[in-house]
Amino acid sequence: MSQTDLARPVLQLRNVTRVHGHGPSEVHALRGVDLAVHPGEFVAVMGPSGSGKSTLLTLAGGLDRPSGGEVLVEGVELGGLSRTGLAAVRRRSVGYVFQDYNLIPALTAAENIALPRELDGTSGRTARREALAALTELGIAELADRFPEEMSGGQQQRVAIARALVGDRRLVLADEPTGALDSATGEAVLAVLRARCDAGAAAMMVTHEPRHAVWADRVVFLRDGRIVDESIGRDAETLLLLSSRNGAGR
Ligand code: ADP
Ligand code: MG
Numbered sequence: 411m412s413q414t415d416l417a418r419p420v421l422q423l424r425n426v427t428r429v430h431g432h433g434p435s436e437v438h439a440l441r442g443v444d445l446a447v448h449p450g451e452f453v454a455v456m457g458p459s460g461s462g463k464s465t466l467l468t469l470a471g472g473l474d475r476p477s478g479g480e481v482l483v484e485g486v487e488l489g490g491l492s493r494t495g496l497a498a499v500r501r502r503s504v505g506y507v508f509q510d511y512n513l514i515p516a517l518t519a520a521e522n523i524a525l526p527r528e529l530d531g532t533s534g535r536t537a538r539r540e541a542l543a544a545l546t547e548l549g550i551a552e553l554a555d556r557f558p559e560e561m562s563g564g565q566q567q568r569v570a571i572a573r574a575l576v577g578d579r580r581l582v583l584a585d586e587p588t589g590a591l592d593s594a595t596g597e598a599v600l601a602v603l604r605a606r607c608d609a610g611a612a613a614m615m616v617t618h619e620p621r622h623a624v625w626a627d628r629v630v631f632l633r634d635g636r637i638v639d640e641s642i643g644r645d646a647e648t649l650l651l652l653s654s655r656n657g658a659g660r
Pocket of ligand 2: 465
């Protein structure tokens with residue numbers, strides 16, 4: 411990594427708004443969000459249901475376009491990209507863990523993980539090797555040849571996380587990635603995300619659990635589409651207090 415890479419945020423949101431619908435049914439999901447996530451940084455996003463957390467993540471990952479403002483990934487403004495250009499950024503730079511996993515039912519765990527790499531030109535053999543390494547990192551190597559319907563929710567969730575981490579993507583976005591996991595497995599997944607950031611990636615994770623947010627360097631609290639509070643992570647008591655003050659905890 412060069413000095414410029416270290417200084418430049420992996421993700422930058424500038425005055426980002428997102429309005430759904432028109433007229434009386436308008437919903438302001440995000441109202442002018444400014445946020446930068448730097449290499450090595452792990453940011454947790456907390457906030458009550460409907461506060462705009464998932465919207466923030468989909469915009470950051472280029473899965474949706476803002477109504478106003480700019481989203482930059484590795485310095486590239488997503489609004490200026492064509493559909494294919496945007497798809498390439500999503501495959502190469504962004505790992506996305508969906509709240510409902512979004513695995514392809516007709517593909518095995520290893521095939522689900524390998525697919526975006528193969529679409530990007532990696533050979534089938536290499537992509538499979540990478541997929542097996544990612545499954546091993548998440549402690550589920552034995553699930554490689556199982557189809558989604560043959561796995562529990564928690565197992566599918568870990569496959570979805572492996573898919574987001576493969577290929578050394580610089581930006582990992584995860585929407586409640588520990589929702590279906592027991593607490594020991596959840597902590598193990600957070601340790602994997604933490605290690606990925608310590609190795610230079612940037613991550614943003616939505617969570618309802620203050621005890622999971624302690625893994626982050628920084629916690630951002632959303633309410634009604636705005637960032638209303640921010641805290642440096644790793645202090646469980648402060649996070650508990652802030653999440654209850656901001657209506658964010660369970
Ligand atoms: P969170 O993830 O914090 O629960 P969301 O980002 O999903 O919140 O939603 C923020 C607001 O935007 C909510 O009021 C939600 O109903 C609304 N919203 C989200 N997606 C859509 C959509 N596709 N159409 C209309 N309203 C939406
Ligand atoms: Mg959500």
